[in-house]
Every structure is written in structure tokens, then in C-alpha cells.
Amino acid sequence: MATKRKQQKAFTRRIIFETAKEMFLQRGFISVSTAEIAREAGVAHGTLFVHFPTREDLVLDVVDSEMEQAQRRIDGMMEESADFIKLAGKYLEFVSEHEAFYAQLAKELPFFSPEMRDKIIFRQAIVQMQFLDIMKSDFPCDRKNGTRFEDVVRHFFGMLHYYLCMKDAYNQEGSTVARFKDSLLNTIQTLLGTCKRDQP
Amino acid sequence: MATKRKQQKAFTRRIIFETAKEMFLQRGFISVSTAEIAREAGVAHGTLFVHFPTREDLVLDVVDSEMEQAQRRIDGMMEESADFIKLAGKYLEFVSEHEAFYAQLAKELPFFSPEMRDKIIFRQAIVQMQFLDIMKSDFPCDRKNGTRFEDVVRHFFGMLHYYLCMKDAYNQEGSTVARFKDSLLNTIQTLLGTCKRDQP
DNA sequence: TCATTGATTGAGTGTATACTCATTGACTAC
DNA sequence: GTAGTCAATGAGTATACACTCAATCAATGA
Numbered sequence A, B: 001m002a003t004k005r006k007q008q009k010a011f012t013r014r015i016i017f018e019t020a021k022e023m024f025l026q027r028g029f030i031s032v033s034t035a036e037i038a039r040e041a042g043v044a045h046g047t048l049f050v051h052f053p054t055r056e057d058l059v060l061d062v063v064d065s066e067m068e069q070a071q072r073r074i075d076g077m078m079e080e081s082a083d084f085i086k087l088a089g090k091y092l093e094f095v096s097e098h099e100a101f102y103a104q105l106a107k108e109l110p111f112f113s114p115e116m117r118d119k120i121i122f123r124q125a126i127v128q129m130q131f132l133d134i135m136k137s138d139f140p141c142d143r144k145n146g147t148r149f150e151d152v153v154r155h156f157f158g159m160l161h162y163y164l165c166m167k168d169a170y171n172q173e174g175s176t177v178a179r180f181k182d183s184l185l186n187t188i189q190t191l192l193g194t195c196k197r198d199q200p
Numbered sequence C: 001t002c003a004t005t006g007a008t009t010g011a012g013t014g015t016a017t018a019c020t021c022a023t024t025g026a027c028t029a030c
Numbered sequence D: 001g002t003a004g005t006c007a008a009t010g011a012g013t014a015t016a017c018a019c020t021c022a023a024t025c026a027a028t029g030a
Helices: A004-027 A034-041 A045-051 A055-080 A084-097 A099-111 A114-138 A149-165 A176-193 B004-027 B034-041 B045-051 B055-080 B084-097 B099-111 B114-138 B149-165 B176-193
Strands: none
Touching (some): A004 A034, A004 A055, A004 A099, A034 A055, A084 A099, A084 A176, A099 A149, A099 A176, A114 A149, A149 A176, A149 B149, A149 B176, A176 B176, B004 B034, B004 B045, B034 B045, B055 B084, B084 B099, B084 B114, B084 B149, B099 B114, B099 B176, B149 B176
8 A cells, every 4th residue: 555654755765866866977976975965855864864774775776776777778689689780889879878877887886895896797797798699699700810709899898998987088078988989889890800701 | 415304304205105105006096094104104194294295295296206107118118119019018018017006097097186187198198199100100001991090099098998997807816917918919910900011 | 533653854973084283302503 | 512493293173974863743543
């Protein structure tokens, strides 16, 4: 039963959550204080701790919800296209749409608690393995000389990480990832290009 | 004249500086407190502020001295070899020798004060331009299709940045940069390889 | 109707941090 | 020899932060 009390509680929790998320994406997970979040959300400082026992719990909730959403989208992309370059392009588009989140994550990952860091890195590793599999089936040969598939995948995610971290340095309007998307896809394609496909 | 007092003062300053440097490289520039540095150096907390008016000054001194040393070494490398791949190899060796410093710098750069960040990014930009020039003169043609020189340079420094940031994740003994050195050089060479040289 | 429940409050607690400054005493200069 | 200088000291200050808890009062249910 949805009593007025329970509704109100859920509502307050949601307001705190959404306010925190907004502020985290804007200013990072580290530099925003619980007092600021409470003030911005229009609730007492103590109220925040009724809904989220520790600051860490709040951060974890925001990060988790965003990453689950991402995973669902990525799984969808995987099913749609077996063409690796198309998949990579779609993935970059997705990241650029959520760039504020991923940029903060890339920058601040080393400062998260070990549990959270492991959780995020594990999720990322799964995506990388999925990409590797699709790449291998899309270009079903490994060359003797030249770049290995593993290096190409690492290059893709490594450069994505780099662009996200450098977002502030290239302090421009709009998405940095979108700006470098074509360049990155070209490079990937060039690296893969030296490997001839077995099937037409 | 080197009075006993001045000698003692210089000595104390040096001890604080070296202790701080050691601790910064081990644990990062952010998480080490002035009180810890003073304790470790065997001086009173207040003494630190006699020699370095603010914490920021101390950090800046350590970073600056390390980067000047780096610049001198890099200038040396430039004169020695006009072969781009050899130069890149030497540069990676240098970074891997000072990996603790560069890893902390890569991780914590976004959290430095704007002035410091600009200073470091500016220095890095100069090195990148030097690399670009050497690359262009070593491979003196720009291809119509495929990767541009700018992308290759960005790839080199981008991946280096990535490996430094991920050092903790690959939590192994020894240098992470050294571990990925050959893979990175191979990729670079592959990217450059699609461009035929004009001169033999 | 009214005792009970529980969401909300905000002043208060504890802790960590960078930085200050009156005091000390060994060194210097005359 | 001695007055003055100054590096060194460490208890003290100011601030920021996450987190607590007794008090409040509207909603609930008998």
C-alpha cells in the first residue's frame, strides 16, 4: 500500500538522488559535499543520511544506476550490429551523449574506494572482452606481423579514456568524444586494415 | 658566505624537499599531509612553513624540479636520434624509469590548481610538437587517406597517459610502461608504415 | 479521538587539515 | 663578552567535512 508517508519518503529520496547526480556530473564525485547536495535539494543535512547511510552509498547508487543503464544499451548495440566499426561508432555516440558522467568517472576512478574501483573496472573489462570477440569474428584472422587484436581493443578504450580525461584541457563547447570520434575510428580501421578478411 | 646558520637552513629545506618528494611519488601529491611530511622528515610541523609558505609551493617545487630534469633529458634525446621510433623508444624508457612520478602526475593532474595544470600541459604540448616535427621529417610525406601524423602523435601520448593511469589496475611488480613499450612502438610503426618514405 | 509511528530537522560532535605565532636558544657580529 | 638575529618549535586557530541524535509534528490506525 502506498501510504502518504511512504510516497513522501520515496519522493524525498528521489529528489536527493537526482540533485546529487546532477551535481556529481557537473562538478565531480569528490568535490561536492553532502551539505551542498542537501541545500540544493531543499532538505535538511540530516535528511540525506536518513536515505543514504554514508556519502559513499549515495555515490555508489548514482554510479551503479548509470552503469546499468549503459550495460543495457551496449547489449542492445551488440545484438544489432556484427560490424565492428559500426558497433564502435555507436558506442562512442553513446559515451558522448553521457560524456559528463564518463569524464568524471575516468578522472576520479583512481580515488574511489577499492571495492567501487574493482566493480567499475570489472564492468569495463567485460565490455572490452565483448568488443574483442566481435572484432575477432568480424575480422576472422590474426596476422603474424603487425598489431594484435588485443592491442587494437586496448587502443580503442585507452584513447577513449584519454579523451575523457583531457576534456577540461580542450575546454570547448560540446562533446570531446564526438569531436575525435572519426579520427579514432579511422585509426582503428587502419590498424585492422592490414589484416585481410577471409570472407568477402 | 656560508655561515653555519645558512648551511643548516639549506640542509633542513633539502631534507623536507627530499622527504616530500619521496612520499609524493609513493602516495600521490594529494593524499600526503604537511604534518606527515614534517614528521617523516624529523622536523616540527611549523618548520615546513618556514621553508615553503604554502603546501602548494612545496608541491610545485617538487613537480618543477622533476620536469626540468625531464626536459633536459628529452632535449638530449632529440639531438641524438632523428629516427622517430628510436626516439619514442628512448622516451618510453625514460618515463618508465620515472614511472612513479609520471603515474601520479597523470592521475592527479585534473585536481591540481589551474596555474599548475596549465604549466604542465604547456610543457607536455611542447614535447608533443617536437615529436611531431621529428616524425614529419623522418617520414616526409603526408598521405591522402589513412592516419594523419597528428593522430599518431596523439595516439602515442594518449596511450602513454592511459598506461600510467592504469598502473594500479595492472597491479604488478615493475614498470607498466616498460611492459607495454614494444606493443606501443609496434602500433605506432604500423600506423606510420602505410606511408611510404620519399627518401631511402 | 488520540496514542503511536516515523520522516524530517538542524544544532552539535568528532576529526582532519593547512597554516600561525609567541617563545626558545644557538649562532653571529661588534 | 654580549646584544641582537633568526631558524626552529609545537601548541593553538580556523575551516571544512561526514555523520549523529534528541526534538518535532504530521500521518496513521485502533
